[in-house]
Amino acid sequence: MPRNSGIILSSRCVSGGDIERRTSSHAAVWFITFPCAMPTDNKRVRGPEVSQSPSLFLCEPAGALPSHGPRADGRQRDQVDVRPVFVRCGLVSQAKGSAYIEAGNTKLMCCVYGPRETERKDETDMKCGRLTTDMRFAPFSCPERGSWIQGSQDKDLSLMLHESLQPAVCLHKYPRSQIEVNVMVLENSGSVLAHAVTCASLALADAGIEMYDLVLGCSIRQDGTSYVVDPTYTEENRCSSVSSENQGGLTVAFLPSLNQISGLQSDGEMAEETLTAGVRTCIEGCYKLYPVIQQALAKAVRKAAPPPSES
Amino acid sequence: MAAGFKTAEPLEYHRSFLKENCRPDGRELSEFRTTTLNIGSISTADGSALVKVGNTTVICGIKAELTNPTVEAPGKGYIVPNVDLPPLCSSRFRPGPPSEQAQAASQFVADVIESSEVIQTEDLCIERGKLCWVLYCDLMCLDYDGNLLDACTIALLAALKNTKLPEVTISTETPEVNLAKTRGLHIHKHPVSASFCVFDDSILIVDPTAEEESLKTAQLTVVTDEEDRLCTVHKPGGTSLSGEKLQECISRATARQREIQKLIDKVTRSVKTAQ
Amino acid sequence: SRDELVCGSSNVSLREFGCEQSLLSRPDGSASFVQGDTSVLAGVYGPAEVKVSKEIYDRATLEVLIQPKVGLPSVRERSQEQCVRETCEASLLLTLHPRSSLTLVLQVLHDDGSLLSCFLNAACMALMDAGLPMSCLFCGVTCAIDADGQIITDPTAAQEKESRALMTFAIDSKECRVMMSSTKGSFSVHELQQCIAVSQKASEKIFQFYRDSVKRRYSKTL
């Protein structure tokens, strides 16, 4: 799942665990220093060795989320209540195809370059094109500042994105070439992977890459007996109930007109029936999204090649 | 036909326009592209701004974190600007560590901050020798169509003006952060840059596009503040320019500074009144 | 006004400087340049075979590497490399060697102020030593403006630290115009123009030095 809390917390330990800080009495801030032989990034302007997010020092720590009643943004629980989506194609002048998606506060951009010659000759496939995906988070996209250097989470997400998109793209039509999909998360407010899939498929379509169908993504968060669709960052990272039963997240990539699932990713612990119900909910969510994406694409096409009657 | 000419002989194509004192996109030689500014759009950042100069788009997000000041400068905080040119913004950039251009841009932004004293690092000190702020100014290009440096400086300045720091009190030796109480940064100067390209060793054009940049023989960036003082005159090599030509650029840069400062001020005010 | 102070100032001088060419056996051209205590060693390789990824079809690819004395090169060195490279590119006739590579390596031996100008001077001497065709020569001059508004040319590290603004220019030998400019601190337009004028004057001295050293080398007498 996108940046789940475990990873974020452990990467925070880079700047020193706060437990140690709070128990130390003789120094204002207790930082851990590392032996200096550690390789440093000399291709960027360097700041201090370590720094900590102010959120670690909050006066009153944020409480747990309620597990019932309406959600923080007013949406409904246990219903296919997706956030309003704002989509647009063809924003980046330099790219072959591009798309921007905004769902709640989650903001993503995707650019598609290619098809072009493969970079490495030994990877050239004579029969089939190569699809490469790269998903990155802007350093300011999450509540905690991220590093410029791509972490394993980003690579993991890139791979999942790749797996969700590949079945939809007619790669056999692009022999010996590669198609690059770059996704940049500008603001992470949950359900990043799902929206990245949608955004990337839209950008691919905008680039005129032949596809069997659009790929739409939707995710849910199961929290005990209830679930939330299209969870926000806080909903993703904070669980309200104590029991670990049926706690987890699920992201589905779906080809709506073929009615096929191209990618499914789940984490946490869920019962079999909960999971199948979750998949069904996600598909429903995708169908809600479908007309919006279709409209945006139609608009982009109309703009690129206006029908002769208009001109 | 024109498209073919443009692809085959890009230099001749541009020359034929410059002869007529205009440019392929219809601008005059000393005309900037439309500059659009949007501030505060990233809620996860402490300050943010999105700037578009023509097609070139740069987003700046500022994140403030707490750290110890250095032993050499116990009363100072840090500002860490970094420019990233991800492969997303143009096909000319490859994934991997920052390219030379990105590194040079990062250094340029760092130099502008230091030379102009837009923010005095003393303002970022919370307790001398113990605790201070570090402002990570991460600039990311989303669409590269030339004139990266101008877009970066505007984005940085607007984002800094938009930045709100929470109040920090030190009680019993540990800092306490109060998110409810925030304050803005004290912006001492308003440095704004103007970039120029030299064409065929003599013709000066303003605000070059990516295509114009690839055909240039020299590039020049002048940064001025509201008191008409120069903060940076950055010309990394290329064909030579006389003092007179430089003076022309400086005059244009001064006018540009006024224009942009007014834009930033107005947009910042519009946010305040809206709240 | 402040601008009047400049004339007759005793600070406006260049420290003693020296240069030795062809001092390394491996590079195709090499030079060490000394300005006061600041010294830089430069080595040039090329024209030679170029990596396919860096090949340019109509001219040579110039690569400039700056090696700091302590630690690894950082972003600051990258920016200086860019300045030196683009200056060299403008003066070298790169189109005479298409699809080939030129490498210029600059090693800091000691930094006592005016380092960037020393880089430029060492680079120019090394390029000359390598016998690469150039359309003009170039030299670097650093000017500092101290707290009283006085101009100091070729400042030492201590003077640089005290100064309010610092400017380094590369001046070409053909028309004595500004090829490169890199500044720090804030200053007025007047100050900028004065520093350019001073640098142009100082460049005459350095070009004369270039000429003398070349003359000495080819006259084969001491």
Added chain:
Amino acid sequence: MGNVVQRRTRGALRRCPFEVCGNMAGLELLSDQGYRLDGRKATELRKVQARMGVFAQADGSAYLEQGNTKALAVVYGPHEMRGSRSRTRHDQAVINCQYSMATFSTAERKRRPHGDRKSTEMSLHLKQTFEAAVMTQLYPRSQIDIYVKILQSDGGNYSVCVNAATLAVIDAGIPMRDYVCACTVGFVDETPLADLCYAEESGGVSSLALALLPRGGQIALLQMDARLHQDHLEALIEAAMTACKGVSKVLDEVVRQHLQEVSVLTGE
């Protein structure tokens, strides 16, 4: 925080092993009675146990234990050159070695299994040893890969790797000039100690690693750390050579044993 290993899931950067190494300086490495920490005599080797042909997919493989140091060696090849073709030698085979240590092989968890200076150097040394021992000229324009992994480290990593790799190369049927046997020896109280364990290695003993082709008494690799007076060098090398010859006997036995087993299986 710099480029920490990016291809792996990151954990916390700071952590302490449960057992922090105590100071070994106070320990007596050689008792008055002439016994070492683990009860061996000065010239006694640790128990060597080995098995050949542990992997089916590899061309040759071997597992070797020397006391508590355990290593696994795998050989692929000779095969066509892979990777950069520029390294191809027209007159001999290229030997490619990679040395790595399992993250759990040491008392403190190892952060980088391979790729740091020390293990790169170890790979280089292995390569050098086997270039000398393998008859590379028989396989021009080809490549032989030797991968060695330390599963548990208790001193003498280099020697154990060499011994394990020798068996693996033999298992792969690649002709060698002779067995290459390696041993680490130390020098305490004017006495050379054979086959050092970790406690002895870290106890400030000057140690010498030597790889020997026993039949001709040729030294394929010689490496020494820490200070030793020149006059003692000869005795130390002599001790190392004797120890290596001891190892070679064990290896020879292992090979013969293995051959017998195989021939029984094939019914000859």
Added chain:
Amino acid sequence: MKDTPLANCERDFLLKAIEEKKRLDGRQTYDYRKMKITFGTDYGCCFVELGKTRVMAQVSCELVAPKESRPNEGIMFFNIELSPMASPTFEQGRQSELSVKLNRQLERCLRNSKCIDTESLCVVSGEKVWQIRVDVHMLNHDGNLMDAASIAAITALCHFRRPDVGIQGDEVTVYSPEERDPIPLSIYHMPISVSFSFFQQGTYLLVDPCEREERVMDGLLMIAMNKHREICSIQSSGGIMLLKEQVMRCSKIASVKVSEITELISKALENDKKARKAGGRCGFAESMPQERITALKMDETPVEMTEVTDRANDIVQKAEAPSQTVPSPVVPVPGVGQVGQGLQNTWGLEEEDEEEENDNSGEDEEVKETKMEVEQHDKEGSKQEDVVEISDSEEEEVVILHPETPDKAPKHTGPSFHQKGAAASKKKQKK
């Protein structure tokens, strides 16, 4: 850059010469090339010339936290930088085999032999210790880099002075050289590496191989020793097979060479100390040869300042003053502003706002935006959806699903891209 391969006849020639006990530069088998040791302006900077091989070492120090396992010891860090200046085959920032080999050998030679008292580098136990960093830069590669590097590194360490520190309570003050004289490192002994190259399966042996010889050799044996005849490290490299006797012979030669080199280093250090005491200038500028035609020096020269001010004034005055009219920016919604009348961009997050402007001014503008809102139907949860398009002109394409539901989502506190939502709904009302 690729290295030029050695021609077969050149290789044969070199090997033949070695067989005949002759070397290209006229040396004997066991001779070192001419060695020159000079120092830089500051402490801890040493240049070593070994024939044409040139190496520079610089020592620096920094206060850092110690390693957890050794809280009372300073840290030594060695780095040999194979600068591309030394040889075209060296690449910047790449860990080549050679660089690993040299770095490890130097570490073994200087760190593992414990030649420096690291305990004296401790300032506050467990908190602050000195880290001594030795950077060795290869400037010209003409063979035997290891010996040159080891000599440069140990000489630079001997030459280095670290700043004095004072401790009051838990505060550490670092004194500048003006306040208190800097302190030299305490060095127990000086290990020096001596390299032997072997040819023709170990039949022939040469000391201090030059670059050409290194290219035809079979292997190398490096022995590091100090003048007390203590061996600090031995390392054989390259696929050679040595006999015990050869190793013993090499160690004997090494002990002779090491005492000679140690002598030379001490003399050089002595001379430098004298020169510094006498207050004379030292450093790189002084070591530049005067008698060569390739070198020239010029004394301090004044720069004529005539006309400088006039010229500057002239340029400034002649220049056109910047125009005083400042175009007024357009701020359609809070948080967004635009200035300039140039071409329109394709990236138009805010274009609906612009569009509004255009509507008012009556400009015919191509609109390229889509604004959509997905809204959940009323709480009954009916899953039906019908798309309603409420745009009567081709330019304006605003699609709202379920327009009867009031705008529920864009109730954002704080500015966001979403203000466009507000702009769009405003427009809807206008209609």
